[in-house]
Amino acid sequence: MIKAKDLNKVYRTDEVETTALNNVNLEIKEGEFVAIMGPSGCGKSTLLNILGLLDNPSSGEYHFLDHEVSGYSERKRADLRKQNIGFVFQSFNLIDELTVFENVELPLLYLSVSSSERKERVNAALEQMQITHRKNHFPQQLSGGQQQRVAVARAVIAKPHLILADEPTGNLDSTHGDEVMKILTDLNEAGTSIIMVTHSPAYAEYAHRTINLFDGHIVTENFKGGFHV
């Protein structure tokens, strides 16, 4: 599903040039659950942004679902993204002015799904995340765990092939963190690929494979039960 070759990302300001990614090669198959770990500033988020089609690499190839997308325009990336990728963020990133229902519904609006189908699918997703009882509330009225469940519901509503989760448990206590990890695992078992950035080795354990980044390089990849250099 994902094939990245010699990915580089360089940020330039007037005086400073920062290399965020340095010749990253990566392949992720349909249905995989991959965790990305590494210290702050190692390039985890940059990699996730490129994999999530939010950003283009400075050089290198990136194949997503058999499209070579490294040179895609924002518009084409947006098209591919909204149909195939769901996002979960550390800080939830729900829109404060929209209710739970409306937040979850939003991706379907951008996909021009009919109103009746939207209602059905949103209700199903809320049911699945056990948050139906709060569907008319606004994000500020919810606990962190509830907000993240809403964010996950929003990420899965368009039935994406891939979910990108950027430290999804980072702002949650362990009970709520465990809950979210359980949901992600369930989704993965149902066939959705997941790439998750995390600082927690414990949660990385849920993944099939962990990629360790350091200074923009992939330093190690460890599969469950084995080590791979």
Place this chain on the structure above:
Amino acid sequence: MFKNYLKSALRNLLRFKIYSVINILGLAIGMACAILLMLYIDGETSYDSHYANADRTYRITNEITISGKVDRAALVPFPVAKTLLKDFPEVEQAGRFMKQADRASVKHEDQQYIIEQSFFADSTILDLFNYDFVFGDSRTALQEPNSIVITASVADKIFGSDDPIGKLLMFDNASPGQVTGVVRDHPDNTHLKWNSLVSMSTLDTIISKRSRENWLAVTNYTYFRLRDGADPDQLRSKLPDLYTNYIEEIARQFNTDWQFEIMPINDIHLNSDFVWEPSPVGNVMNVYIFLAVAVFILLIASINYMNLATARSAGRAREIGIRKVLGAVRGQLMKQFLLESLFVTAVALVLAFMLAEAALPLFNHLADKAYVIEYTSDPEFMLSVLGMALLVGLLAGIYPALFLSSFRPIAVLKGILAQRSGGSLLRKGLVILQFTISIAMIIGAIIVNSQLNYLKQKELGFKADQLLVVEIPSDTTLRNQMDAVHSTMRSHNGILNTSVSTSIPGRDPIKQLCKIEKDSNLIESVMNLFFVDYDYLDVMGLELAQGRNFDREIRTDSRESFLVNEALVRHYGWDEALGKRIQWGLDVDGSAARDGKVIGVVKDFNVLSLHNPVEPLAIILRPFPTGYFFVRIETDDIQAAVGHVEDTWKQFDQGRPPDYFFMDEYFNRQYQAEEQRATIFLSFTILTILIACLGLFGLSSFTSEQRTKEIGIRKVIGASIGDIVLLLSRDFLRLVLIAIGPAWLLAYFYMNTWLQNFAYRVDVNALPFVVAGIIAVAIALTTVAYQAVKAAVANPVESLKYE
């Protein structure tokens, strides 16, 4: 999706109430102003378009050039109407009005009434203008001599609820007329506001046939209708025929050149530059000025929206980022933000209508109009208001839409944008623009008001105060006893002197063809003439620069003496005025009714409003002129003097009370419309500044909010409240100061152009410019200071705790 955008917009509005109130209020006030100004503009530009076939109805006028001097008159000779119909197949119908009296006095069953604006009119006039007849038949109403058509309000005043048809009315002249028709009152927006029409055929019994066929006397307002599809330009090209066929032969000996012009009736109000218009006309420049004011106000309100939307962009950044991550493309986001600004504008528009309705009575009072906001019956106006709102919504929204939709999702989600608020340079530019406009308008308002004050205070060359004027009815019996009237009037010790003259300052004087000496030749010239009696100079307070006044002891004065003003002396380049020759009352055979010499030069005085320079004027003695009776009063008890005038008048005029007014009020009435416009302009200037300050208030509250942490740190380090207020105010103050320069230039240029309208004008000095700058700075400082002080006195611990 639309619903989603609306919800998002609405909830954003509710969440940030202060900004929403500023935005909506600013836009609402701006649009309410625009609606009122549009009523004014609509009123001014819609003159005379309500007549059926207005697009084919024209007025013919002429321009006479004599010895190089051009006179443009709204009037043409008697025979023009008939000739148009006879000679030009394009003309379908033609008719004439002729002024009977500005204030005609009529009698009905021994009761005396004044009818303002009475005209003689051809029967065809009723076909040309589709007057709405309440009583009578428009086809026959003006056919017979002594037929009278009046307006409903006049009918109501004289006849009450009685059927007026067939009732008798006695005008000044002897023969009684019969009311044959009553028309609904005229709308405000017509240049032809007569209150009574007397059939033109009545004139046959009053004026000689020779006068009625005279091609040299311009006396008639003449209107005509083109046939459907006829080309007005084709008619224009044939108009010179009128001159060559009918006038040239007689006119040649007077060395005159005539040009006829036609003008669609709905152009007259704004584009006439003719003398002797039937009622005061407007000026297209005022339409442009108020249009500019409307545009400025809307621009300033839109800028508020732009500035607040972009300043607060950090608050919206996360939403934009999320929407982009979820697949929104830029176009969709732009659409969202444009819809949002349109939504805000729509809410503001509803409020604007309410504000406009609330302000309408006051506006009508200022403008002396009776405008009504027509919601259903004037779709054109409503559409233009909606179009205005749509434009405002788009203008206000386009920049925020472009700006906000350009955010890169990664950056905003990382919170990079939250630190700063984009577009601050543009925002500053826009604030400068707002204050440039505001300051320029303040300067404008100051200069306009000082000019109008100047007009009222300037020495006119005659004494306009304590000068009472009675209009002399043409039928009055008092004319035969003038000497007795004068002496009885003067017997009161508060009355110094009395006089009669045909002309009065504040009205176009009589213009007639004369011959006048120039370089030892007699040349033809159209001359402004006053016919006066012996006491005129004294009563008016006119001074002689040279020579002597008319003298009762010198018999020849009534036959061959002229007074002239200094402007005439200058105009003809006379080194020595006394003794120069003038001929007046020229006949086709070359003879002159009066052939004489200049005996004195009167110091210049203003006959017309101070828009006009003093024109050459000749004053002719006519021992018993008609027109106006002037009473020079000098007493503390004016009431008693006026009472004496009233009593005396009644005594000599069969108990009829005098129709009198005071000269200074009459003269200053010429500036009434200008004063109204100045007040309107001043009001809108204040509103403009208010809107600009609303925006400044919003921006400053945003800035102090944004700099809370900085303020906290500075206070912890030791900054005083004064330091903080200065810190926060300085930036805005700088913008206002920068705006002063361009505002000065703008105002200087435009106000000089405006002042060109006046022959007499104030000197533009630095004062209004400095005052306007100080006012703007003071207002801006007050606005900003509130937020600055609020931020400065806050406990720093509160602001730092968040970190």
